[in-house]
Amino acid sequence: MDLKQHIRHVPDFPKAGILFYDITTLLRDPAGFRATVDQLAAPYRDRPIDAVVGIESRGFILGAAVAQTLGAGFVPIRKPGKLPSATLQESYALEYGTDALEIHEDAVDAGQRVLIVDDVLATGGTAAAAAQLVKRAGGELIGLAFLIELTFLNGKEKLPGEQVFSVLHY
């Protein structure tokens, strides 16, 4: 199955100059969704993962499915103000300004083995903030898994020392 064939490219979304990788066309295909989750989970099948952390919002779809596949729990990382209990927050730089992400402070037990999942690794700011949150919460970060890595944006440079796996590269 060629997953790339099922990913729609939308120019100038959400703003001019951005080529958006739309995975809704992949997820709606039953075999495509199955193959996506299988390939994302494959490197971790023989390594114990306690929790999969998904980043809002497409990371929820992929992360929850990977968690089920690996027999792990699921933990959400969300935009500020969405999680109801006490949170840890991490800010990160955007092209213009800053943004932030939150995790429940009790979402990960000390030493739990955590895998972070998201759809796209672009500049890496989002993933780096998520990695910090997992560590501050007490988790052992085993790795980060992405469906798509935009290699020309060098997002991996923001994740030094981390194990990064991407199914597809552009």
Ligand code: AMP
């Ligand atoms: P970044 O922090 O730059 O690595 O951006 C990563 C986040 O933005 C991910 O959660 C992606 O869902 C989203 N994202 C960034 N660039 C794109 C793109 N070209 N197409 C689709 N999603 C993107």
